[in-house]
Amino acid sequence: MELVSAAQMRALEAAGMASGVSGVELMERAGAAALKAILDWRPDLRVPRHAPALVLCGPGNNGGDGYVIARLMRGMGFRPTVYRYAPDKPQPEEAAEAARRWAAAGGETRPWDDDEIEERIGSFDDALVVDALLGMGTTRRMPSLRAFDSFEPSVWSALGSDDPSRRRHVAIDVPSGLCSETGASLGCAFSAQLTLAIQALKPGHVLIDRRAGGHGGALGEVQVLDIGLPARLPDDAPGPRSFLLDAPEARAQMRALRPLWQGHKFAHGHVLVPAGGVGKGGAARLAARAALRTGAGLVTVCPPPSALIENAARLDAVMLRAVADADAFAAMLEDRRIRCVALGMGLGADERRSPRTRALVEAALAAASPADAPSSAGPVRSAVLDADALTVFAQDPEALFALTRGRAAILTPHAGEFARLFPDLAARLSSPVPSDDRWTPFGRLEAAREAAARAGCTVLLKGPDTVIADPDGEAWVHAAVRERASPWLATAGAGDVLAGIIAGLASQRGAPRARLAAFAAWLHVEAARAFGPGLIAEDLPDQLPGVMRGLLAASS
Ligand SMILES: NC(=O)C1=CN([C@@H]2O[C@H](COP(=O)(O)OP(=O)(O)OC[C@H]3O[C@@H](n4cnc5c(N)ncnc54)[C@H](O)[C@@H]3O)[C@@H](O)[C@H]2O)[C@@H](O)CC1
Ligand SMILES: [K+]
Known part of the structure; x- marks a missing residue:
């Protein structure tokens, strides 16, 4: 599923308007679709009960959606009150029209009043609280709104009112104060139990950004409301494209692999995994x-000769071949049937071992295909660099990028490794939300994109949301949150397994790399979820057949 930036959303809106739908009509559709979704979520409210409700309306078009919702609710028998935030701001034309229609229908609008709102929240009289303060247009830090504290999940559960039948906090498009581009709480954000994304998911609906200087903010359940804008972004939509790896995409990726599963074992590709020395081979064996x-x-683990016996005692289906040094490794790479080298896991980055690690990385990248090799050039050979393969370049990331640039390579840093290779990007990612200036959105998507452009190859930034970017800017998000959360993956060796999954996929299909790595992240999480509590990294690979079988069954 595509994740749409604010600029792309505006292009989509312009395309809709060019086809004859007015801005006012779009706002009416958004409001009507939102109210329908709310009543499907709380069907008990369908019977008109003259229940009071709060609608918080901001100065822009998000507020405009709120006025439409308030008017339609009133028409159904609710008694909504609008609290208008920043009343001195001139409204955009469509929002002003929505406010006029609300007033013409006899609706009550009150100025923003934290005390009054807080009191109403505490009294539980309002059937619903609709947050239409700010949406995609949030461009700076939010002022601290005391009323927002009353929505926080901790306060809510302390009041004993988080049972489903009393859910009532609904955010229109995004919870106000949450940056739709990055997921960061810009100082103070609304905590929703239901978020209704207008027309498309935005990156902020799936990314987790808990940087300093922000508080509050929750999405709850997220639904996308179709308001009839074109399903696809226009070709001239601004900015690079971002996608969410969701279940339909995982099934599509699995279908793409199926035809490959009929040939000779070499047709599936041969993967090499260099291993560390004596006592250090576990990570490579997992991968x-x-x-x-x-x-x-075929998969071959390549330890130094001293660790051959030890690995032989632990491997059966996986093959084994000692590799004394980088020259021996380069000679091995002359076999064109080798489609992927995954390295770094357990290789060592200390003074004694880093020369071998570095030399192996250099050999692997020298033998990797050019990133843009045409399919007529034959199967792609890729390199997956993890852990120590990244850390050995911490003092000199540019030396690594000189090797990766333009190669079919995938770097898979976790936050710490990312900070070693891209210290300035990591610093920007964690810098607090500025207190005064405009906020230039810089989140995990932007960081991964910038890193991929710098390294000239695919970068997968691990985290609860894994973000993967190709150097041309196409990016994928794999979010292991909410229903797909997998706390059990926080176990030693899980990262080694992910590198192995990427290599296994890359040995079958060389491209497109960001998309393929995102699918690997999906399989990795599904394997953890399939095993459940008590998971250790050794369990993950053996869960993969069941996970893939499930995906194939679901797609046939
Ligand atoms: N683009 C589309 O296709 C559609 C958009 N719609 C709605 O329109 C919204 C976007 O509307 P806008 O672009 O007018 O933006 P918003 O309504 O999100 O906010 C813009 C206004 O908020 C002010 N503002 C920004 N940051 C602030 C802060 N930190 N504190 C206080 N005020 C702040 C701005 O100065 C501006 O007045 C969407 O989120 C959606 O709800 C829908 O009505 C229908 C279609
Ligand atoms: K909102």
């Missing part, structure tokens, strides 16, 4: 097993 389970035809 190797994951690559094999993901469908690589």
Whole structure:
């Protein structure tokens, strides 16, 4: 599913208006669709009860949606009160029209009053609280609104009112104060139990950004409201494209692999996984097993000769070949059937071991295909760099980028490794929301994109939301939150398995890399969810067949 930025949303709106739908009509549709979704969510409210309700309306078009909702609710028998925030701001034309229609229908509008709102929240008399303060237009830090504190989940549960039948906090488009581009709370944000995204999901609906200087903000259940804008972004829509890896996409990726599963084992590709020395081979073995389970035809672990026996005692289906040094490795890479090298796991980044690690990285990248190789050039060979393969370049990231630029490579840093390679981007990611100036959205998507552009290859930034970007800017988000949360993945070795899954997929299909790595992140989380509590990294690879079988069954 596409994730749409504010600028792209405006292009979509312009395309809709060019086809003859007015802005006022779009706002009416948004309001009507929102009210229908709210009543489907709380069907008990369908019977008109003359129940009071609060609608919080802001100065822009998000507020405009709120006036439409308030008017339609009133028409159904509710008794909504609008609290208008920033009343001195001139409203955009459509929002002003929506406010006029509300007033003409006899609706009551009151100035913003934290005390009054707080009191109403505490009294529980209002059937609904609709947050239409700010949407995609939030461009700076939010002032601290005391009334928002009353919506916070902790306060709400302390009041004993978080049972489903009393859910009532609804956010229109995004919870106000939450940046729709990054998911960051810009100082103070509304906590919703239901968020109704207008027409499309925005990055802020799926990204988690808990930087300093923000508080509050929750999405609750997220639904997308179709208001009849074009389903696809116009070709000239601004900015790079972003996508969410969701269940339909996972099934599509699985379908794309199926035809490959009929050939010779080499047709599935051969993966090499260099391993560390004596006592350090576990991480590479985990990755190797994951690559094999993901469908690589052959997987070979390559330790130094001193660690051969130890690895032999632990491997069966995975093959084994000692690699004394980078020259021996380069010679091995002359076999064109090798489609992927995954390295870094357990190789070592200390003074003694980093020369071997670095030399292996150099050999792997020298033998990787050009990133833009045409399909007529034959199967792509990629390199997946994780852990120590990244850390050995901490003092000199540019040396790594000189090797990765323009290569079919995927870097898979966690937050710490990312900060070593891209310290300035990591600092921007964690810098507090500015207290005065305009906020230039810079979140995990922007950081991954910038990193991929700098490294000239695909970058997968791990986290509860894994963000993957190609150097051309196309990015994928894999969000392991809410119903797909997998707390069990926080276990030693899980990252090694992810690198192996990526390698297993890359050995079968060389591109498109960001999309493929996002699918790997999906499989990784599903494997953890399939196992459940008590998971250790060793369990993950053996869950993959069941996960993939499930995806195939769901797509046939
Ligand atoms: N683009 C579309 O296709 C549609 C958009 N609609 C609605 O319109 C919204 C976007 O409307 P706008 O672009 O007018 O933006 P918003 O309504 O989100 O906010 C813009 C206003 O808020 C002010 N503002 C920004 N940051 C602030 C802060 N921190 N504190 C106080 N005030 C602040 C701005 O100065 C401006 O007046 C969407 O989120 C959606 O709800 C819908 O009505 C229908 C279609
Ligand atoms: K809102």
